[in-house]
Amino acid sequence: MYAQLVETGVKRVKALDEMSPEERAFQEKIDAEIKIEAKNWMPDAYRQTLIRQISQHAHSEIVGMLPEGNWVTRAPTLKRKLQLMAKIQDEAGHGLYLYSAMETLGADRDEEIAKLHSGKAKYSSIFNYPTLSWADMGAVGWLVDGAAIVNQVVLQRTSYGPYSRAMIRICKEESFHQRQGYQLLLTMMKEGTQAQKDMVQDAINRLWWPALMMFGPSDEHSPNSAQSMAWKIKRQGNDELRQRFVDQTIPQLELLGCTVPDPDLKWNEERGHYDFGEIQWEEFYDVLKGNGPCNTERVATRRKAIEDGAWVREAAVAHARKKQQQAKRDAA
Amino acid sequence: MNQREDLIQYLLRLGDSALIQGQRLCEWCGKAPALEEELALMNVGLDLVGQARNWLDYAAELLADGRDADDLAYRRDERAYRNLLLVEQPNGDYAVTIVKQFLYDAWHFQVLHALSSSSDERVAGIAAKALKEVTYHLRRSGEWVERLGDGTDESHQRMLAAIEQVWRFSVELVNGDDVEQRLAAAGIGAQPDEIASAWLAKVADVFGRATLPVPPAASYFYLSGRRGLHSEHLGILLAEMQFLPRAYPDATW
Numbered sequence: 001m002y003a004q005l006v007e008t009g010v011k012r013v014k015a016l017d018e019m020s021p022e023e024r025a026f027q028e029k030i031d032a033e034i035k036i037e038a039k040n041w042m043p044d045a046y047r048q049t050l051i052r053q054i055s056q057h058a059h060s061e062i063v064g065m066l067p068e069g070n071w072v073t074r075a076p077t078l079k080r081k082l083q084l085m086a087k088i089q090d091e092a093g094h095g096l097y098l099y100s101a102m103e104t105l106g107a108d109r110d111e112e113i114a115k116l117h118s119g120k121a122k123y124s125s126i127f128n129y130p131t132l133s134w135a136d137m138g139a140v141g142w143l144v145d146g147a148a149i150v151n152q153v154v155l156q157r158t159s160y161g162p163y164s165r166a167m168i169r170i171c172k173e174e175s176f177h178q179r180q181g182y183q184l185l186l187t188m189m190k191e192g193t194q195a196q197k198d199m200v201q202d203a204i205n206r207l208w209w210p211a212l213m214m215f216g217p218s219d220e221h222s223p224n225s226a227q228s229m230a231w232k233i234k235r236q237g238n239d240e241l242r243q244r245f246v247d248q249t250i251p252q253l254e255l256l257g258c259t260v261p262d263p264d265l266k267w268n269e270e271r272g273h274y275d276f277g278e279i280q281w282e283e284f285y286d287v288l289k290g291n292g293p294c295n296t297e298r299v300a301t302r303r304k305a306i307e308d309g310a311w312v313r314e315a316a317v318a319h320a321r322k323k324q325q326q327a328k329r330d331a332a
Numbered sequence: 333m334n335q336r337e338d339l340i341q342y343l344l345r346l347g348d349s350a351l352i353q354g355q356r357l358c359e360w361c362g363k364a365p366a367l368e369e370e371l372a373l374m375n376v377g378l379d380l381v382g383q384a385r386n387w388l389d390y391a392a393e394l395l396a397d398g399r400d401a402d403d404l405a406y407r408r409d410e411r412a413y414r415n416l417l418l419v420e421q422p423n424g425d426y427a428v429t430i431v432k433q434f435l436y437d438a439w440h441f442q443v444l445h446a447l448s449s450s451s452d453e454r455v456a457g458i459a460a461k462a463l464k465e466v467t468y469h470l471r472r473s474g475e476w477v478e479r480l481g482d483g484t485d486e487s488h489q490r491m492l493a494a495i496e497q498v499w500r501f502s503v504e505l506v507n508g509d510d511v512e513q514r515l516a517a518a519g520i521g522a523q524p525d526e527i528a529s530a531w532l533a534k535v536a537d538v539f540g541r542a543t544l545p546v547p548p549a550a551s552y553f554y555l556s557g558r559r560g561l562h563s564e565h566l567g568i569l570l571a572e573m574q575f576l577p578r579a580y581p582d583a584t585w
Contacts, residue, residue: 062367069361076576076585077402078385081358082378088361089374095367134576134585184585191584301362309365311490312426315483322482 002060002124002148004216004238005288006053008227009045030232035161038104046231049224050160051105052121053233055112058098059123061091063116063298067131067140076134083180084137090173097169101162117303119290128292129210135188135196135203141181143204143211143249149174150245151215159232182252189256197257204253205261212276213284215242221281246274335518338511339452340394341414342521344404345558346443347387348415350462351405352566353436354380355573356423365426372472376433379465386458406577410566417557418501420566427480427487427494434473435498438534439505439527441470446522455520474538481542491544503550505531509558 016024023043029036036042065088072088075081099109115121126144131137152174155167185203188196216222216238228234246265253260264277286292357377364370388401399407419436423429444466447459480487508516508524515521532546539546555561576585 062362062370065370066362069358072358072361073355073572074575076406076580076583078381078388078405080585082381082385085354085358085374085378085381089371089378092367092370092374096371099367187584193580193582193584195580196583305363305365308363309369309426311484311486312365312369312480315480315487318487319479319483 002064002126002151002214003053003056004124004214005122005222006049006056006224006228008049008224010224010227013226013230027230030159030230033232035164036159037161045227046233047105049228049231050163050233051102051107051112054098054102054105054163054166055107055115056122056124058095058102059113059116059121060127061095061098063123063127063302064144065091066298066301067127067129067294068137070131071134071137074134075137080137080184083184087141087177087180090177094166094170094173097166101166104162105160113306117299117306119299122288123298124214125284125287125292126207126210126214127298128287128294129207130294132206133199133203135185135199136207138181138184138188138200139203139207141177142185142252143181143207144214145174145178145181146249147211147214147245149178150241150248154235154241157232157235185256189258200256201258204258208260208262209279209283210287212242212246212279213287215239215245217281217284218279243273246276250274335514335520336394338515339455339520340391341511341558342515343387343391343394343455344414345416347384347391347401347404348413349419349436349440349557350380350387351384352413352415352569353419353433354378354384355569356419356429356432359423360429376469376472379462379469383458383462383465386462390454390458402577406574410562410570411560413557413560413562413566413570415557415562415566416501416504417555417563418498418504420557420563420569421498421501422565424494424497425490427490428497430473430476430480431491431494431498433469434477434538435502435505435535437466437470437473438538439531440466442527442530442534443522446527450521451519470534474534477538477544478542481539481544488543491542495544495547499547500550500553503552504557506549507552509556511558 014023016027019027022041026036026040026042026046029040036046068084068088068091072081072084075084099112102112103109112121116123126147131140149171152167152171156164156171158164158167185200188200192200219225219237219239222238225234225237229237250260250265262277264275266275268275283292287295290296354377357373357380360370360373362370364373384405385401388404392400392404395404416436418432421428421432423432441463444459444463447455448463450456450459477491481491482488506528508527512521512524516523536546555563577583
């Protein structure tokens with residue numbers, strides 16, 4: 001997950017008979033569900049789309065450490081602190097997997113990170129919302145990681161081998177985080193005080209819609225989806241995944257004894273799905289453009305980390321070079 | 333003082349130092365100089381908070397006054413905290429963070445090594461588990477001391493400044509008190525003099541490879557983390573760390 005609007009640069013999906021022989025062979029391979037690997041030929045637009053998507057995904061893991069890092073020094077018990085630290089550590093690891101997968105496409109990690117810091121590259125809109133109470137740690141685990149899993153489970157079958165394999169590894173850890181987040185909220189709702197219950201409901205009220213936005217624009221406003229689906233980078237439409245998320249999440253919400261901030265939410269017997277209200281798309285596009293609650297702070301924090309750390313990385317390189325020269329002298 | 337009280341004090345010292353060092357590492361989240369360091373800092377912090385929980389669990393059992401490890405971590409004021417002054421110092425730049433970590437790891441390793449053969453089985457068990465983790469911490473922080481000390485001119489200068497800033501806190505690492513002497517004599521605790529000389533040898537070795545001078549022994553300066561006489565940094569750290577349990581005393585998290 002965490003890549004919700006990815007440019008393909010392709011206006012219209014070509015039919016097989018419009019393709020060059022190379023393109024056609026590639027598409028037939030995709031259609032036959034054969035994974036594309038790093039050394040295989042691929043259309044440049046496929047390569048660039050994947051670089052954009054995987055880097056967005058990787059950036060999201062890294063920026064996503066910040067809203068949780070905000071509470072790691074304030075976690076209320078040793079057990080919760082340990083859980084949160086383990087989770088943040090996993091996220092840094094996911095970022096590393098994903099940057100590696102991205103690099104198999106010939107992209108450079110530092111260049112892509114520079115794009116994040118200059119505001120050119122995106123990351124998931126969800127991490128631009130502030131974490132204002134401890135309950136947000138549970139809500140992020142349950143709703144945000146929950147939405148991520150719905151997306152990522154599908155991406156395990158994405159057509160590019162290295163990305164697909166990264167997703168398989170990441171999903172295992174994400175599911176664990178999601179259960180922990182939910183259990184955290186359940187403890188507050190079932191064993192907590194009224195103040196804690198209010199905290200949980202408030203967290204859900206603030207994060208529900210932003211979590212639904214994680215699936216990206218509705219299909220009719222998702223011009224890049226058709227090509228991504230034809231290439232089987234994406235396997236399912238945004239709306240279908242969003243619906244799946246709502247359907248699986250509402251029973252969990254009911255078990256908590258909470259509500260969602262959506263007066264239009266109701267079970268539709270005929271469809272066998274929940275109907276739900278319209279997303280505030282203006283807010284979605286605003287946040288994606290950089291005008292959300294925490295966009296400025298998130299990017300500034302990441303940029304500062306890398307700038308302040310420049311001397312550390314330079315020292316590591318200089319020291320490694322000295323060691324290498326020493327080894328050469330010793331060998332001579 | 334009887335031995336049980338000595339042991340409680342000792343467990344609080346071990347647990348509090350690990351917890352406060354872990355808390356400082358948490359502050360680095362999202363701000364480290366490289367992604368690999370994000371992972372490493374959180375990993376080390378996670379180990380230390382886990383160790384703190386083990387020590388505080390045991391301390392709480394011995395106290396037997398109805399408090400558990402969380403109560404000890406979240407409801408004691410700074411005057412009751414028993415951590416080393418070194419670990420409560422602010423993170424500063426990466427040189428300060430690395431020097432603090434290394435000086436602590438080099439001490440911690442020796443202490444745990446000695447404690448893994450403690451005559452108190454529970455102490456020996458916790459120490460043996462922690463020693464595996466701290467062996468890794470020490471290797472890592474020692475390598476960073478070397479990289480930064482023997483890296484660029486800037487990194488070397490920053491390391492010199494960092495050492496100057498935190499060295500005086502090493503006074504606690506090389507001077508045990510009566511509690512520690514008594515526990516060592518009883519075969520329960522680590523022998524402070526042995527810890528001190530092994531610590532200094534390790535520091536001299538790593539600083540030597542890092543082209544950094546070892547300063548003269550630090551002198552006593554009228555504070556003692558062991559007796560709850562802290563620097564002004566700890567109160568603020570605890571205010572942040574303890575906010576939720578203090579604000580919602582009846583809550584279950």
